Amino acid sequence: MKRIYLDHSATTPVDKKVLRAMMPYFQDKFGNPSSIHSFGQQASKGVEDARLAASKFLNCAPDEIIFTSGATEANNLAIKGIVGAIKKKNPGKKIRAITSVIEHDSVLEPFSELERSGVEVIHLPVTPGGVIKLEELRKAIDDDTALVSLMYVNSEVGSIQPIREAGKIIHKHNEQRLKKWLSGKPASRGEKPEPVYFHTDATQAVNFLNCDTKHNFLDALSLSAHKIYGPKGVGLLYLKNKTPISAQATGGHHELNRRSGTLNVPGIVGLGAALSQLSAAKVLKNNARISRLRDSFIKKITARIPDAVLNTDLRTAAPGHAHFSFLGVEGESILIALDLEGIAVSTGSACASNRLKASHVLVAMGIPVEIAHNSIRFTLGKYNSEKELSQAVRQLEAAVKKLRKISTEYRSK
Amino acid sequence: MIYSPKVLKHFKNPHNQGVIKNADAIGQEGNPTCGDVMRIYLKVGEKKSGKAKTAKSEPFIKEIKFETLGCAAAIAVSSAMTDLAKGKTFKEAMRLTKDKIVKDLGGLPPVKVHCSMLGLDALHQAIKNYELKKR
Numbered sequence: 001m002k003r004i005y006l007d008h009s010a011t012t013p014v015d016k017k018v019l020r021a022m023m024p025y026f027q028d029k030f031g032n033p034s035s036i037h038s039f040g041q042q043a044s045k046g047v048e049d050a051r052l053a054a055s056k057f058l059n060c061a062p063d064e065i066i067f068t069s070g071a072t073e074a075n076n077l078a079i080k081g082i083v084g085a086i087k088k089k090n091p092g093k094k095i096r097a098i099t100s101v102i103e104h105d106s107v108l109e110p111f112s113e114l115e116r117s118g119v120e121v122i123h124l125p126v127t128p129g130g131v132i133k134l135e136e137l138r139k140a141i142d143d144d145t146a147l148v149s150l151m152y153v154n155s156e157v158g159s160i161q162p163i164r165e166a167g168k169i170i171h172k173h174n175e176q177r178l179k180k181w182l183s184g185k186p187a188s189r190g191e192k193p194e195p196v197y198f199h200t201d202a203t204q205a206v207n208f209l210n211c212d213t214k215h216n217f218l219d220a221l222s223l224s225a226h227k228i229y230g231p232k233g234v235g236l237l238y239l240k241n242k243t244p245i246s247a248q249a250t251g252g253h254h255e256l257n258r259r260s261g262t263l264n265v266p267g268i269v270g271l272g273a274a275l276s277q278l279s280a281a282k283v284l285k286n287n288a289r290i291s292r293l294r295d296s297f298i299k300k301i302t303a304r305i306p307d308a309v310l311n312t313d314l315r316t317a318a319p320g321h322a323h324f325s326f327l328g329v330e331g332e333s334i335l336i337a338l339d340l341e342g343i344a345v346s347t348g349s350a351c352a353s354n355r356l357k358a359s360h361v362l363v364a365m366g367i368p369v370e371i372a373h374n375s376i377r378f379t380l381g382k383y384n385s386e387k388e389l390s391q392a393v394r395q396l397e398a399a400v401k402k403l404r405k406i407s408t409e410y411r412s413k
Numbered sequence: 414m415i416y417s418p419k420v421l422k423h424f425k426n427p428h429n430q431g432v433i434k435n436a437d438a439i440g441q442e443g444n445p446t447c448g449d450v451m452r453i454y455l456k457v458g459e460k461k462s463g464k465a466k467t468a469k470s471e472p473f474i475k476e477i478k479f480e481t482l483g484c485a486a487a488i489a490v491s492s493a494m495t496d497l498a499k500g501k502t503f504k505e506a507m508r509l510t511k512d513k514i515v516k517d518l519g520g521l522p523p524v525k526v527h528c529s530m531l532g533l534d535a536l537h538q539a540i541k542n543y544e545l546k547k548r
Contacts, residue, residue, distance in 0.1 A: 328482065330448055336416070336424060336485035351448050351484035356524065358448075370445035406430050406488060408441070408450040408480040 003342035004388045008227075008320055008381035009155050009204060010346060014270070015229035021273035022231065025266035033263050034254065043265045050272025057275040058221065058238050059212040066237045066255045067268050071203040072106035074222035074237035077248050077259060078199045079110040079149055082220065083119060085244035086146045086194055096144040100124040100132050100161075101364040102154050107201055108360075111149075120144070129313030130159030130365045137166055141173050145196045152205035156348055156361045156377060157312045158321025160209065163200050167217025170198045197243055203227055203235075206278065207382075208287055208318050219243050225267065229382070230274030234267030286382055291319035293389060294380050298322050300393045305400055307410075311367060311375060320381065323348075325367070325374040328410025329403040334376050337399035343392050348375040417519035420489040427488055429495035431478045438546070440539030442531040449483035449528050451491060453535040457543055462502060472543070473502045479532065486525040491532040493517050503540050509533060 005013075025046055031039030033047045048062070055062040068074045083097055099111050101123045115121045122140045124132045132150060141148070148170055150161050174195040181193050199220035202211055206228050213221055220243065224235035237259075239245060245258055252260030301308055307327040326334060331347030338345055346352075348359030349372065358372040367375075376396075380389075404410040416424070433454035443449040456476035461468040477499050479491040494514050498506050511530045515521050521529065 330483050330487075332484035333424075333488060336421075340421065340425060349448060349484075351487075351525075351528070356528070370448075373445070373448040403488075406427060406480060407482040408452045409445055409482045 001342045003344070004384075004392055005344050006378045006380060006384070006392060007344045007346050009158075009377065009379035011226045011232065012229045012381055013383070014231055015274065015277060017277065018230050018270050018273040022266045022270040025269050029265075031265075033265060043263075046265055046269045047263055050268045053272040053276045054236055054238075057211065057278060059214050060238055061241065063256065064238055064241055066239055066258050067263055067271075068222075068235050068237055068259060069233055069261075069264070070226070070235040071104075071201060071222045071224035072235075073248075073259075074224075074235050075104070075106040075149075075201055076110050077237050077245070078220040078222060078239070079107065079147065080113065081245040081248060081258075082147050082197050082199070082243060083114055085246040087117075087119075088246060089194075089244065094120070094144045095146045096120045096122065096140075096142060097146055098122045098124065098137065098140050098148045100126060100150055102126050102130060102132075102156075102159075102361045103149070103151050104155060104201060104203070107149055107151065124150075126159075126364055128366050129316050130154055130157045130361065131313075131316050132161055132166075134162060134165055134169060138169050141170065141196060143177065143193075145173075146194065147197050147199065149199040149201070152200045152202040152209060152211075153318045154361060155204045156359055157323045157365070158204075158317040158379070159313060160205070160316050160318055161200075163218075164216045167198055170196050171217045194244070204318065206275075208283065208320070213238055213240070225271035225274055228274045228278065231267050231270040234264050234271050236271065287319045290380050290382065290384075293384060293386060294320060294322050294378075296386070297378070297380070297389045297393065300390070301396065304393065304397050308400075309371065309374075311362065311365070320379050322378040322380070324376050324378070325371045326376065326400045326404075327371065327374055328407045329400055330373055331375045333403050334396070334399055337403065338392075338395055341395045341399075343395055346377045346379075348377065349373045415522050416485060416489070417521075419493075419517075419519040420486060420521065423489035423492040423518070424485045427479075427492035429478050429492065429499070430480070432480065433476060433478050436478075438539045438543035440535040440537070440542055442534040442538060443483075443528075445482065447528070449487050449531050450481070451483065451487065451532045451535040452480045453495075453532070453539045454478045454480075455539050455543065460502065471502045471504070474498050474500065474506055477536075479535075481532065483529065483531075484525065486521055486529040487532065489518060490514055490521075490529040494532050494536065498536055503544075506540060507537060509536070 029042040031043040033044035051062045197219040219240040221238040226232040309325040311323040331349030332351035362372040436454040437457040438455045441452045458475035477495045481491045
């Protein structure tokens with residue numbers, strides 16, 4: 001059976017070119033990049049080339065790149081590291097941090113930890129399309145605010161957040177904060193105020209959107225290699241110079257003391273190679289192709305399957321996402337039925353999560369829990385073909401039909 | 414794969430799935446908000462049990478059908494359970510436990526055991542409903 005992979009939000013296969021770039025670093029160039037001898041230098045060269053590639057992609061300085069084990073670690077480092085460093089500098093000071101209700105758990109959990117340590121955390125709500133409202137952000141930023149962290153693209157429904165606009169709002173607030181301080185009397189105005197730092201979890205955006213850190217007014221950005229046709233277990237945090245940070249892993253002095261631990265050399269080389277593939281021209285071409293495939297896929301589904309509700313708002317979504325609810329059937333049962341036919345998808349249903357809770361993203365978008373249970377997420381990638389998608393629609397139609405016949409909650413009209 | 418081959422077999426081709434139009438009893442458990450709803454339909458017969466001389470007539474499950482909104486495990490449990498319950502007297506059917514069904518299915522992921530067993534509750538509900546009606 002030829003299998004069909006429609007779960008690119010979960011992970012992607014490693015691109016052949018990426019794999020080829022990585023291969024020498026397992027055996028021939030196996031050195032520890034911290035070693036001074038020629039073996040170490042060889043490995044270090046691989047790491048530094050990847051750092052250059054990443055800095056080019058993000059339009060930043062090479063030393064603003066911190067390699068990590070992935071986006072989860074990068075998110076933890078950014079959120080706990082920035083707020084932690086500010087807390088240390090200003091003990092007893094009231095601190096506010098702002099994020100949204102639709103973030104990944106690797107952002108929400110660190111914020112919960114901060115909340116337990118006394119930081120005030122504001123979770124911005126989203127529209128029914130899954131996008132934050134900039135007005136809410138503007139209102140939430142006050143003089144105590146230290147950090148804003150917003151994801152670039154939501155991993156479940158694919159909604160794109162207005163990162164550049166949010167960055168502008170923060171930038172403007174910082175200018176005013178500084179101006180206010182400058183207008184005070186030098187003797188009584190105290191220390192220069194810390195600006196609000198802006199972090200984005202760009203994990204799901206890198207394949208598709210502009211990640212220029214200057215264009216987007218960013219101080220920090222997380223990304224992961226395995227979502228962009230690179231290897232698992234490696235990612236990075238872009239951290240603008242002079243941003244306060246307290247390291248989470250210490251004791252090795254790697255990455256300029258910001259993240260200790262021997263570098264994953266083949267992984268980092270793979271990440272660099274994966275980013276090098278994402279030239280602006282290639283991204284544009286790929287976006288056009290994937291969104292064309294996705295749109296025709298959605299059209300076929302809505303034409304052939306009654307009561308299929310599209311939860312992805314196509315006006316504000318990344319090109320690869322199509323998130324549906326098939327009324328009257330439980331998402332996990334569709335997932336398993338498709339898996340038995342070799343088709344890989346994902347669901348926001350509680351029945352597929354170990355915690356037995358429906359997706360917090362769908363609930364935050366105002367989707368009733370019983371409809372969240374009916375959901376299936378399709379995320380397309382660069383290797384998908386028209387033929388595969390037609391095949392998937394046929395199997396999906398059969399699965400939904402069969403499961404609706406079994407269901408207590410669906411009577412065909 | 415997280416499910417046993419037997420669970421998948423039942424899920425692919427569920428037994429006793431559907432509706433009994435003139436059912437003698439119906440039982441239902443769960444709600445769409447928690448993600449699972451199970452409904453059991455029964456046709457009830459009478460059969461003699463015990464030794465010939467002292468034999469008593471007892472109700473038994475002549476026919477059983479189910480409808481399920483739920484995950485693959487919930488559907489497989491409904492199918493396996495209706496197989497086990499078919500032909501059983503009420504007393505025997507009330508003695509059916511989740512452990513027996515899980516064993517019959519070659520195991521279930523632990524997180525799935527609780528919710529998928531709503532089918533058993535629905536069966537017991539149907540039997541109680543029948544007995545209430547007869548009283």
